[in-house]
Amino acid sequence: MRKVLKKIVFSIPGGPEALAATRARKRRRKVNALRRRCYAADVANDIRYLNWHREGADxxxxxxxxxxxxxxxxxxxxxxxxxxxxxxxxxxxxxxxxxxxxxxxxxxxxxxxxxxxxxxxxxxxxxxxxxxxxxxxxxxxxxxxxxxxxxxxxxxxxATPLPARPAPEGVLPMLQELALARRSTRNFTDRKVDPAMVAEAARIGALAPSACNRQPWKVHLYDDPARIRAMLELQNGNSGFGHTVPLLAVICADQGSFFDSSERFEPVLDGGLFLMSFLYGLQAQGLASCCLNWAVPPERDAEGHARGDIPPEHKILTFLAVGHPAPGAVVPLSGRRPLEDTLHWHSETASVTSPAAAAAQ
Ligand SMILES: Cc1cc2nc3c(=O)[nH]c(=O)nc-3n(C[C@H](O)[C@H](O)[C@H](O)COP(=O)(O)O)c2cc1C
CATH class of the missing domain: 1.20.58 (Methane Monooxygenase Hydroxylase; Chain G, domain 1)
Structure with missing residues (x-):
């Protein structure tokens, strides 16, 4: 029936254009409806959780x-x-x-x-x-x-304050090595992840800066395969390798750390800073990881909280697959943009050139 209708539409002058316009309108309506649901959920969430009003011991x-x-x-x-x-x-x-x-x-x-x-x-x-x-x-x-x-x-x-301490001699090449070694990995062995390694990585993560040092990060961890499967069913970026993930971390930020809606972006920013250091902490111990986006509509977000037993004030920022890389695992190059795309100097003297390149000139 659909095929016949399509044939008819395509045989009428201006039919294909009218069909394309109808489809675009339908897509726009869908996108707008999702936008309204997302922002309504954000406002409700802000009202409920972004404040320091306390009843009883909190x-x-x-x-x-x-x-x-x-x-x-x-x-x-x-x-x-x-x-x-x-x-x-x-x-x-x-x-x-x-x-x-x-x-x-x-x-x-x-x-x-x-x-x-x-x-x-x-x-x-x-x-x-x-x-x-x-x-x-x-x-x-x-x-x-x-x-x-x-x-x-x-x-x-x-005791505070402390003397400011410089980075140790020779640390830059090690940091560069670590940053190069950390690549999103999508092929894990079934070896369990030692909780002590997760704790060590979290200790490093917790040294990340945060707004007024409130450290809002929370990490929910799952190592039961059935639970991981149930959680990953809600996530759209793990097909082909989700079944190999031995440890799933859900990186969250507790919105109760923030006083009002003017701080609405802080949970995401502070949580992201924690996450990056946490990833380096995992990588430095021989573990591999892959962030798994939590770009979901409000209904699915609620389902993620329910399946993961995650309190509603813990805003989910991302899922994270963690494990030992499978022998011979390969990773994408994921080439980086040139620095000119990133650094925008507003200066009479400084430019994008790195100290090393400047010295070589
Ligand atoms: C917030 C976030 C969400 C991501 N979501 C996914 C995902 O759902 N599935 C996936 O395979 N990779 C995901 N990635 C990994 C990116 O594709 C990857 O970080 C990027 O290509 C750079 O590669 P690299 O991490 O190996 O340096 C995500 C990364 C981030 C930071």
Whole structure:
């Protein structure tokens, strides 16, 4: 029937053009409907999860807000000498308020986030004590900090700030080697991945920078073949090799780390920075990986959360296949664009030329 109709349309003058226009309209309608569903889901998601409103004990949001506040003090202590000596009163008061909330909920005072607060307050007190004036607000801050430090002593590991340290000699060729060695791999052996290697890679991942050091990343891990299969059914980029994946990681960002919608891109950016370091951490231990896009409509995203037991506030950024490469596995060259496509200098003197190329001229 379709074939007959098509034949008729093609026999009429202007028929093929009308058919093409109808198809284009249909495609546009479909794309627009998807766009509306995606943005509506994003807005609903922002309203629900991108805020620090807390009911009861919410460790994640409280720890995020505490880091956000005490990090203001910590970075203020690392500015050049011409910066103001006396700064940070509001951030310090907010830090006290959040530490009180921490205590009210009975959260562990030896936890890294609380210990970091103590280490930072100790350094901030030293700065305040070095100022020669009798400002009552400054003296009150010193007294309050002293009370916190007497209540729980900060562990030496949380002392801050630290001397800035240069990269070790000879590290650039090693980094170049590692970057060249990491290629998306789509052929794994069935050897299990040692969880200690995943932990080591995550330790490296966690050294990535993040907005106000809130470290929103979360990684959900699956090594059961049936579970992996169920998850990969929802993903469109693993055909031909999904069955070889021994470990599936789902890289997420916890949106509860962020205060409002103005931060809506931070989960993706911070999570991406974690991901890159995590990939290098895996590669450095002989593991291979392949990111698997999570470019899905909202309904499928919800299904991914359900199948993976992933809380809704953990925004899924990408799936990641991890494993030992199969013997003789090959990888695409995936040639890179020239640097001119990337670097856009707005400078009278600098250009795209690398130091090595400049030296060779
Ligand atoms: C966010 C993201 C999603 C990706 N999704 C897929 C995918 O679904 N399937 C796949 O085979 N490769 C996927 N890749 C891998 C890319 O194709 C690959 O990174 C790119 O071609 C560069 O190659 P390289 O990773 O080997 O350097 C993805 C990569 C990223 C960063």
């Amino acid at each position: 460790y994640w949001k409280l720890s995020s807000e505490l880091i956000f506040q005490h990090h203001k003090l910590e970075k203020g202590l690392c500015l050049p000498p011409e910066a103001r000596a006396w700064f940070g009163r509001t951030a310090a008061l907010e830090t006290f308020r959040l530490m009180e909330e921490w205590k009210t909920h009975g959260f562990d005072r030896s936890a890294p986030v609380y210990q970091s607060a103590l280490g930072i307050l100790a350094a901030y007190r030293a700065r305040l004590e070095g100022i020669a004036d009798d400002n009552p607000e400054r003296l009150e801050l010193i007294a309050r900090i002293t009370a916190y430090l007497e209540d729980t002593a900060p562990e030496p590991a949380y």
